[in-house]
Each structure stands twice: as C-alpha cells, then as structure tokens.
Amino acid sequence: MRSVLAEADPALAYTTIATVLDRLHSKGRVLREKSGGAWVYRAARTREAALAGEVARMMRRAETSPEPLLVAFLDEVEASDPTALDQLEALIRARRQTS
Amino acid sequence: MRSVLAEADPALAYTTIATVLDRLHSKGRVLREKSGGAWVYRAARTREAALAGEVARMMRRAETSPEPLLVAFLDEVEASDPTALDQLEALIRARRQTS
DNA sequence: TGATGCCTACGACAATGCGTCGTAGGATCA
C-alpha cells in the first residue's frame, strides 16, 4: 500500500490511495488479501486481458461476422510491430497443436 | 436525426438525442455536416477501429513483447467464436501475399 | 504501560460526465 503510493505519486495523501484501492476493490477491479493487519492489493485482470475481453464482447454482440474487427486488429498489430504478425500466426498454430 | 431517434429509443425526447449527438460531436466522436438546415451525423470511427486503436496504443506502450496481449486476444477470440481462429489465420496469410 | 506510528473504515467535497428534458428562436416548406 505504501508501495502503491510510492509508485503512483508520493505527493498524494496516503488515504487517497487507500480510497481509490478500496473503490476499485468494491468494483472487483482489484483483489486483496490480509497480510498482518494490512491489505495487500493486486490487479484482478491484466490490462491485456481486460482489452481482450472487450474484443470478445464486441465479437459476441456483432450480428454480422467478426471479420471487420479481426481486420482492424491486424491492421494495428502490423502497424505497431511488424514482427507481431508472425508471432500471432505461430501462436495460432501452437494452439491448434494442443487442442 | 429523426432516424437516430427511431433507432435508439423512440420514447426519448427529440432534444435528448440532439444533446447527446451534440456532446459527442464536441468530443470528436461523431462527425456532422449540414444538409438543408439540419445536421447529418455519422460516427467518426467504427467501434472496431476505436478498439483496434486501443490495442495499438497498448502495444506501443508495452516495454516487453506484445505476446501477452496476443495470447489474451486469442483466448478470447477462440472462446467466443471457435471458427474465428481459422479466419484470423487466413487473414494473416492473405496479408502476407499482398505486401 | 503508555506513546508512537501504521493501517483501515468511513465520510466529505468539488469537479466532471451522463441521461434526460424544456424553451426560445431560426429555417423550411406547402
């Protein structure tokens, strides 16, 4: 908790961090467990998982095919890291092997 | 505009739609142009493009490899539409052909 | 054992965003 404060902005009041974490916890965005009287917090989902979940919700809601979304995704992936496409293809293949 | 109202919820007041569109426009989320005294609105970006942009920002900001994001993405894609993986692979291949 | 310090629970307050609408007045069209 002290450490969260240090990482965020040490100029903020301690209770500010406490309040924010508390609210995030009540919304299920972070998990916490007791450790000697004090709570220890950790993220409930990674940023990546949250974003991917967003993608999935969109796919499920689309009446049409998921293709436009996939295409848009590939566009961006390719643009920001050209090698990532190969990586993606490799991951797909690997996934097929094991399932 | 009348049509937006109809598609959204015809029970809402006309001015509700007007206000919402106006606010979206001032935030750049929709574009508009005059057509005989009335504004005609259209989305500035598709939902897909917006989400994909989010993906891109995340990839660019990641100090490490983009792999966790790709993995999370595949997990979700696979879970919500099992055939989409094949589709995705085909799209990657097609992309390689043309570039 | 009492003081010190860290932690939590809870409340507060201002700023902002959002959904909803009404009114006033300009533009359009039969």
Next chain:
DNA sequence: TGATCCTACGACGCATTGTCGTAGGCATCA
C-alpha cells in the same frame, strides 16, 4: 404566411472520480 422541424443552450438529478481528513484499531518499542 403559418405550421412544422431543427438547433442552441441551459438546466437538473444522479453517479463517478480525485482528493483529503478524522476516528479508531493494533502493534511495537522504550
């Protein structure tokens, strides 16, 4: 020219967010 449609703007209630303070519990240490 009058009825109809549209825009601009303000308003209101509610929820969220960033920020903090106070009160009180629990442990540690001189």
